[in-house]
Amino acid sequence: MKYVIGIDLGTSAVKILLVNKNGDVVQEVSKEFDLIQERTGYSEQDPHRWVDQTVAGLSDLLKDFDGNKEDIEGISFSGQMHGLVLLDENKDVLRNAILWNDTRTTEQCKQIYHAVGEERLLKITKNPALEGFTLPKILWVKAHEPDLYAQAKTFVLPKDYLRYKLTGELHMEYSDAAGTLVLNVSEKQWSQEICDLVGIDRALCPPLVDSHEVVGKVTSEIAQATGLATSTRVFAGGADNACGAIGSGILEDGKTLCSIGTSGVVLSYESSNDKDFQGKVHYFNHGAPNAYYTMGVTLAAGYSLSWFKDVFAKGESFEDLMTDVGFVPVGSNGLLFTPYVVGERTPHADASIRASFIGMDSSHERKDFVRAVMEGITFSLNEAIAIFRKHGKTIDTIVSTGGGTKNEDWLQMQADIFDAKIVKLASEQGPGMGAAMLAAYGCGWFDSLRDCADAFLKVEKEFLPKRDNVEKYKKLFAIYQEVYGQTKEMNERLVEYRK
Template identity: 35%
Template sequence: MYLGIDLGTSSVKLVLTDNDGLVLGVVSRNYSVNYVCQTSEQNPLDWFEGFNDCIKELSRTNDLKKVRALSFSGQMHGLVLVDKNGDIIRPAILWNDNRSVKENHYLNEVITKEKLIEYTENISFPGFTASKLLWVKNNEPDNFKKIYKVLLPKDYLAYKITGVYATDTTDASGTLYYDVKNKQWSKKMLDILGIKEEILPKVYEPETVIGYPLDDKYLSKNTKVSIGGADNAIGAVGTNTVLEDEVNLSLGTSGVVLSVSNNLPKDKVPGIHRFTHVGGRYYQMGVVLSATASLKWFQETILEDNYKKMDLIIDGPKNNIIFHPYLMGERGTINDVDAKGLFYGFDLSTKRDDLTKAVIEGISFSIKDCLLAMKLDKVKRFRIIGGGTKSESWIRLLATILNAPIETIKLNEGGAFGAAIVAMIADGKYKNYEDTSNLVTTDKIYYPIIEDVKYYIDKYNEYKLLYHKIK
């Protein structure tokens, strides 16, 4: 058996498979996020508690001593600081935390974006780990002095399970102190941040076995533990998006466009991330910070019972309302931490259904923003994962806006199933990621509504123009 662990923003999910990749069980546990103003934090111990609860539940119906290997998929960019005893120094600062605006400005404008791209292939964002680390250095000097190791979220969970400090190439890429081109910590960036390499974990490929479980109550002490990788990279493994020119879309808390390449792309678009992928490849990634997060906000604040009929609303009458989903600022093509969400074009005739449809369209337009910036407008077909795929009408609308077919997969467990695949490779069942294509099968294909394509091209252009008018 193999075990995949996905450490998400709102929950931890475990997928257990048999030796042939057939899913035997899926369990998850939710935990809270502490949102205050522009800050977003979690207690890392909640992740470990959630993992233990999931393991206990799986063990009721499965002999987990037979698990040959396990691996991880994890939310990116989070700052986890531990002292010399391995204890948490302060709550983890998450990927969607925007407190480090000053530090972000310093990195982009004083160090300069050009130098950052030279050192790391990327520019700074408040969500990246480097600016968070600078924020702690500038605002919590006592905590900064206590640092023994700087970890990423899934790496902390791996440490709690194995006692080993480690990270991987895909997750390290999102720190802004990792040299993506040369696949090593950037000495230039470490000097800028004022830290020594010794406080960083060793970097491995995702399938590398780093250790074995310390606790053998449920798992065997012979179970191989591989370090795994960043949620978007491992989610792409879960959809078999591992070869050049393959593109994966994700409709989760954030929206993600991920495109695989054998080499680092020549075009360096400042708002588009350039990270290492599995199998020695690379990927470009465009991010919409508030994808289903925008929908959740709208559901809880305005929508009430209308959420259940969302598909009917999406398929309903068109309207002129435009929504910008910039509820947490935005990365992507606008790269504006101060960007705000808005509704534009409503009047006394506007109904809740109209606003609902505008939210869905706005999120979809932002995904198109990323695709155009990444020059992916000629892609013939996309694969998609994430909570947003529960709405068939949304996928069909997105296919129309992108003017390309979109595939869903039969097992929509994304990062957790991708992590199970990584575990199989770590165990030697498969030699490489290309060989795992038989584990992923297409469920449905959604095609553009041809008669609506022109309408949404025009509305997208209005959406783009509006941001520049009000900025």
């Protein structure tokens, strides 16, 4: 039997999957690492820890592998997006990586808009200047650590540095490069114009490759440390969201992913680079060849439900909390919730907005509140779907992953609110599986990633929209969309009273 390895470099851990030619996960290893948060808004990690923990994880994987190590034909990667890793002329790390969830760069975002112009930035990069992206981090280092910046010869993203340490070859692939604010997304090349306008050297940008492209083989040192064969090919990989889409089969027009974790993501496949969403949703290069994806984000999706449970049902399981949701009618008996407990991202990039329960009265029971929270989260995700459809996208099939699949009432709710078929997969491995699929495709096991998805991914259950519920939810969604505008100013006036 032949195998590939998918390495998912997340924010809290690296997850390593050994996948056989049938798409079965035959072994899984996870190794954790810590965040470094020295000041409010700062979020960093030591890139050396990524390498050490990945090598340790691969070593554990190979210890228990009873096959021929030469049968592990390829390795590929999924990685946390946007994080800045600065390297000197010897390709040594100059400072801790500044991560995607670091928010220190508000002034640098303003600087980018001033230098480039909001419309021009959207034209080139398809995305607005947000604190999480990579370019603002580069400009922050340039402004606040000029001596260190002067030593920088290149920058990479987290998984790219990890891949470099495994192969000795340094590249960046398009799906991750799209999240830097330096890539011309349509033309798939670094933007000399942006580099010139913001005052950084274009030479800082590394060579670009496709996600399925072979970039090298594991070095003899890594082979010795892990037990891998030196013949094992290494493929570029993709950004975590792109790999999550691949690992969920989002590989053709009409296919969309809804992932409900702490935050929520709605991600839809794009076969072209010519749509204009005015920056209301993210628009990135896909890990699939010559494809793109659009993405909306709800900051507090599953987090809104876990917040409610921790405050009002401490000690209970989520299963118990949601037991009676199916007995509450559509609309939660006139109770509406907006999931802005930590602000919002799509379509309102607003750090000050906060959540609301609208329509409470003395007849409401806890089960009404629970359903209202679930409906509010789903309405927020539907904001992104509404934007997609407004711009001409057909969305008929949505693969649901994460916490939103743990309850069948919630899956039916998604079908009704999104007005689309909801698919639950038999096995959820997300970005790690997407990375393994890129390796399988790169190894030539399949003619396309879609063929790989057909072989690797199995559907467990489907949920179809119920027409009566769809019509009711359309009316409720219109009310939901009014709440942000009605409460925005009030929330801004309340800021001074928050802790």
